[in-house]
Amino acid sequence: MTVHWTRKDLLGLRELSAEEITLVLETADAFKQVGTREVKKVPALQGKTLINLFIEPSTRTRTSFELAAKRLSADIVNITAAASSLTKGETLKDTAKVLEANHADLIVLRHSSAGAAQFLSTRVRASVINAGDGAHEHPTQGLLDLYTIREKKGAVAGLHVAIIGDILFSRVARSNIFALLKMGARVTLVGPSTLVPREFEQLGAKISHQLDEVLPSADVVNLLRIQHERQRKEYFPGLGEYIRFFGLTKSRAKLLKPDCLIMHPGPINRGVEIDSDLADGPQSVIFDQVTNGLAIRMAVLYLCGGIVTR
Amino acid sequence: MTTLIRNGRIIDPVNGRDEIADLLIVDGRIAPLDQRSTINHQLDEIDAANLIVSPGLIDIHVHLREPGFGWKETIGSGARAAAAGGFTTVVCMPNTSPVADSPSTIAWIKDRAAEVAGIHVLPAGAISKNLAGEELAPIGSLAQAGVVAITDDGHCIQNNELMRRAVEYARMFDLPVLDHCQDYNLVGNGVAHEGYWSTLLGLPGWPGAGEEAIVARNILLAELCDHRIHCQHISAAGSVRLLREARARGLKISGEVCPHHIALTDAAIENFDTDYKMNPPLRTQRDVDALLEGIADGTLDILASDHAPHAKFEKEVEFDAAPFGIVGLETELGLFLDLLVHRHKTVDLPRLIALFTVNPARLLGLESGTLSLGAPADITLIDPALEWTVDVGTFASASRNTPFDSWRLKGRAVRTIVGGKTVWAL
Amino acid sequence: MKKDQPPNETRSVRIFDAEALRRALRRIAHEIIERNRHLDGLVLAGIPARGVALAQRLAADIEAIEKVRVATGVIDVSMHRDDLRQRATLPVVRASELPLPLGERTVVIVDDVLFTGRTCRAALDAIGSFGRPASIQFAVLIDRGHRELPIRPDYVGKNLPTSRIERVRVRLQETDREPDAVWLEKSDETPQALSS
Numbered sequence: 001m002t003v004h005w006t007r008k009d010l011l012g013l014r015e016l017s018a019e020e021i022t023l024v025l026e027t028a029d030a031f032k033q034v035g036t037r038e039v040k041k042v043p044a045l046q047g048k049t050l051i052n053l054f055i056e057p058s059t060r061t062r063t064s065f066e067l068a069a070k071r072l073s074a075d076i077v078n079i080t081a082a083a084s085s086l087t088k089g090e091t092l093k094d095t096a097k098v099l100e101a102n103h104a105d106l107i108v109l110r111h112s113s114a115g116a117a118q119f120l121s122t123r124v125r126a127s128v129i130n131a132g133d134g135a136h137e138h139p140t141q142g143l144l145d146l147y148t149i150r151e152k153k154g155a156v157a158g159l160h161v162a163i164i165g166d167i168l169f170s171r172v173a174r175s176n177i178f179a180l181l182k183m184g185a186r187v188t189l190v191g192p193s194t195l196v197p198r199e200f201e202q203l204g205a206k207i208s209h210q211l212d213e214v215l216p217s218a219d220v221v222n223l224l225r226i227q228h229e230r231q232r233k234e235y236f237p238g239l240g241e242y243i244r245f246f247g248l249t250k251s252r253a254k255l256l257k258p259d260c261l262i263m264h265p266g267p268i269n270r271g272v273e274i275d276s277d278l279a280d281g282p283q284s285v286i287f288d289q290v291t292n293g294l295a296i297r298m299a300v301l302y303l304c305g306g307i308v309t310r
Numbered sequence: 311m312t313t314l315i316r317n318g319r320i321i322d323p324v325n326g327r328d329e330i331a332d333l334l335i336v337d338g339r340i341a342p343l344d345q346r347s348t349i350n351h352q353l354d355e356i357d358a359a360n361l362i363v364s365p366g367l368i369d370i371h372v373h374l375r376e377p378g379f380g381w382k383e384t385i386g387s388g389a390r391a392a393a394a395g396g397f398t399t400v401v402c403m404p405n406t407s408p409v410a411d412s413p414s415t416i417a418w419i420k421d422r423a424a425e426v427a428g429i430h431v432l433p434a435g436a437i438s439k440n441l442a443g444e445e446l447a448p449i450g451s452l453a454q455a456g457v458v459a460i461t462d463d464g465h466c467i468q469n470n471e472l473m474r475r476a477v478e479y480a481r482m483f484d485l486p487v488l489d490h491c492q493d494y495n496l497v498g499n500g501v502a503h504e505g506y507w508s509t510l511l512g513l514p515g516w517p518g519a520g521e522e523a524i525v526a527r528n529i530l531l532a533e534l535c536d537h538r539i540h541c542q543h544i545s546a547a548g549s550v551r552l553l554r555e556a557r558a559r560g561l562k563i564s565g566e567v568c569p570h571h572i573a574l575t576d577a578a579i580e581n582f583d584t585d586y587k588m589n590p591p592l593r594t595q596r597d598v599d600a601l602l603e604g605i606a607d608g609t610l611d612i613l614a615s616d617h618a619p620h621a622k623f624e625k626e627v628e629f630d631a632a633p634f635g636i637v638g639l640e641t642e643l644g645l646f647l648d649l650l651v652h653r654h655k656t657v658d659l660p661r662l663i664a665l666f667t668v669n670p671a672r673l674l675g676l677e678s679g680t681l682s683l684g685a686p687a688d689i690t691l692i693d694p695a696l697e698w699t700v701d702v703g704t705f706a707s708a709s710r711n712t713p714f715d716s717w718r719l720k721g722r723a724v725r726t727i728v729g730g731k732t733v734w735a736l
Numbered sequence: 737m738k739k740d741q742p743p744n745e746t747r748s749v750r751i752f753d754a755e756a757l758r759r760a761l762r763r764i765a766h767e768i769i770e771r772n773r774h775l776d777g778l779v780l781a782g783i784p785a786r787g788v789a790l791a792q793r794l795a796a797d798i799e800a801i802e803k804v805r806v807a808t809g810v811i812d813v814s815m816h817r818d819d820l821r822q823r824a825t826l827p828v829v830r831a832s833e834l835p836l837p838l839g840e841r842t843v844v845i846v847d848d849v850l851f852t853g854r855t856c857r858a859a860l861d862a863i864g865s866f867g868r869p870a871s872i873q874f875a876v877l878i879d880r881g882h883r884e885l886p887i888r889p890d891y892v893g894k895n896l897p898t899s900r901i902e903r904v905r906v907r908l909q910e911t912d913r914e915p916d917a918v919w920l921e922k923s924d925e926t927p928q929a930l931s932s
Contacts, residue, residue: 030832113630118581136513
């Protein structure tokens with residue numbers, strides 16, 4: 001039975017069924033192919049207006065969404081935190097209503113508060129795509145990670161995926177956990193106990209604080225960025241100690257299966273969460289992730305932007 | 311003026327009274343029934359058949375928002391909400407603008423209340439100047455101006471030395487110290503109980519230990535200073551355990567419970583609805599069970615609403631950005647009757663009424679909270695079996711921020727009498 | 737109920753059975769061979785889902801006749817359609833596959849039913865995004881009329897005059913798990929809801 005896309009919004013991966021996730025991945029297959037054409041643009045969203053509303057700074061995700069929208073022939077406007085009226089005290093709701101009054105059809109929202117995309121989705125008719133809300137979800141990142149794993153490994157079910165680093169504050173980790181478990185993978189979260197609290201076991205993932213014990217059985221390692229500059233200092237003693245216990249160094253990488261994929265959502269702190277040479281090595285699929293991100297975002301914009309909404 | 315309340319079930323915990331009888335009010339005070347024969351003027355009669363005649367209910371924890379935040383609530387609208395909830399006395403918190411940390415602000419609140427409230431609005435003064443937790447407010451002058459307690463509610467003094475001196479100093483004026491228990495370092499920017507749901511939703515966690523640490527601190531200071539400290543809106547299981555042990559040792563420490571902390575758990579935040587955002591946050595079923603146990607065994611002996619009105623535009627924002635709290639005065643009695651008496655059978659009606667009357671009156675040193683002869687005729691008539699549906703559209707409060715709209719509840723106040731006069735009736 | 741009646745309640749007339757369908761394709765294969773002297777430059781590009789199956793069959797027919805295996809491809813038109821907003825459900829998009837470069841080639845678009853011509857227009861756009869073929873031709877199993885665009889097929893299995901409210905139902909073993917057949921059905925549905 002073919003599943004049809006019926007969602008106006010993409011808010012998170014927790015609410016999607018495995019069939020819906022598969023539909024997005026298969027749709028992305030079609031759009032990935034568009035990137036190889038002489039004319040890398042299709043008219044699917046011609047005449048639709050997309051607003052990139054980025055209340056929290058981001059270059060990669062915003063650029064990816066912008067390119068995706070352009071390849072679908074949508075008109076696009078970028079609004080960043082500094083330029084928005086939110087700095088003048090306007091509420092998110094009012095900002096959204098203004099965008100809607102300007103006939104926005106899709107709003108891609110990046111925001112520092114968990115739940116911001118859901119908040120918006122119930123207050124505007126436009127489709128809302130969550131491009132990261134606080135530590136909650138980053139569904140298109142989760143989907144592109146899944147897509148990359150599926151592309152390189154053939155399937156996701158049965159694989160062992162280790163997600164390493166700052167899990168507590170990571171929306172990428174949450175979206176990955178929800179989607180990977182739904183698609184039948186095993187997930188182990190690795191990092192300092194302060195950043196990988198035990199509550200995550202209740203989400204269905206395993207927890208480890210011994211990286212060396214996890215690496216040999218991993219089919220995929222997904223390294224998250226350590227944002228030491230933004231974090232409160234009490235979470236771990238410093239980068240030196242972090243690297244000593246959780247950095248993917250060259251010597252640690254020898255523990256990996258030869259076909260284990262190395263992933264990173266970027267931007268990379270070379271020499272912190274991953275050794276610089278490994279990031280560029282044969283096991284790294286970091287730049288495939290970027291390419292696939294474009295296909296995933298085209299698919300998501302096509303699906304959410306194409307459905308008939310009233 | 312004379313009123314006779316007929317055939318009600320009179321429950322007066324102070325006097326251990328629970329019987330069907332008539333109650334006579336003469337000149338705003340409770341009078342002996344035999345005084346009836348001496349009355350030759352018009353006698354008002356109120357039929358209280360099947361109703362409970364309770365001492366007027368007291369809520370020691372409400373935010374009336376005036377001065378300064380009149381768009382959320384005013385002393386007038388808040389007092390009307392209180393009367394509609396069955397309350398004859400409320401204690402209003404000092405986090406107004408300006409903060410109630412000076413005799414002049416206290417005087418303004420009292421004047422305003424006398425003018426518009428119709429019920430007893432008793433101000434609490436600040437512990438620290440501007441609620442900043444740095445230096446003591448003029449507690450003695452506040453006492454003279456008529457505050458019934460001091461508190462930095464909404465804030466919590468982190469400096470244990472300052473808190474110790476505040477408690478010691480307040481003892482001189484016999485003012486109880488009410489404390490919002492929150493360790494700032496442990497709580498950080500937490501907005502939801504730290505546990506499964508905060509982890510799942512990526513919301514900053516507010517661990518139970520953030521409350522328990524300050525409850526423990528307060529227990530130590532109550533013992534050190536030998537003076538009353540009352541812990542507001544207890545939400546965590548560990549706090550109940552700490553209080554139980556301390557009260558068993560006879561310390562002057564107490565705790566209160568708000569309806570939302572036993573009616574709901576943190577699972578309610580799943581959709582990021584800010585009407586479920588409170589401080590302290592909704593916690594787990596384990597915590598709810600501990601609170602119910604604490605009420606049952608007398609560890610937690612006061613009920614309060616933490617009535618916290620906010621305008622729709624203030625609550626209709628991102629979860630992180632929304633202010634904490636919900637309105638509570640008009641749902642409080644209904645929820646507690648429904649949950650504590652009918653559903654969980656935690657307490658019987660006389661115990662429930664004690665939690666709303668004599669217990670807070672004793673903490674604050676009020677002469678109300680009883681139907682003793684000569685006491686002020688502050689009376690609440692309650693229909694414990696009346697089934698009703700919460701409808702925010704009918705609220706007297708100026709704000710509507712409640713998660714309980716459309717809830718079916720069993721039991722509510724049907725008439726509120728202050729000084730012998732009916733100020734509200736269903 | 738007769739054995740060859742389709743499993744629904746609408747009144748249906750069978751236009752092709754398996755044998756007639758096979759013969760119609762065989763004839764189209766011959767016509768394609770006649771018109772295109774350089775079969776090695778030919779691409780039979782089907783529109784999902786039945787067009788893809790028909791293109792495969794035509795390639796097999798041509799191979800049987802001429803012993804030359806011609807290239808086949810897939811043109812997904814979903815993302816090129818101009819009626820996305822009018823459709824109740826979103827078409828499932830599939831990846832297009834065409835041998836590249838297209839410059840020296842002749843692409844034959846293959847579809848099951850030609851109706852308004854809008855699918856063909858979308859297919860022309862899709863092909864254009866891959867490059868500029870030497871020429872493009874168009875083969876359909878059934879041409880049912882009612883064109884809304886100036887589009888004309890080069891190869892037709894059968895011209896079938898229809899009214900707008902009728903529905904042409906093509907069934908192929910590969911895509912439908914049913915015996916090959918074409919039905920003309922009376923339908924009460926509105927014309928917009930009809931499939932091609």
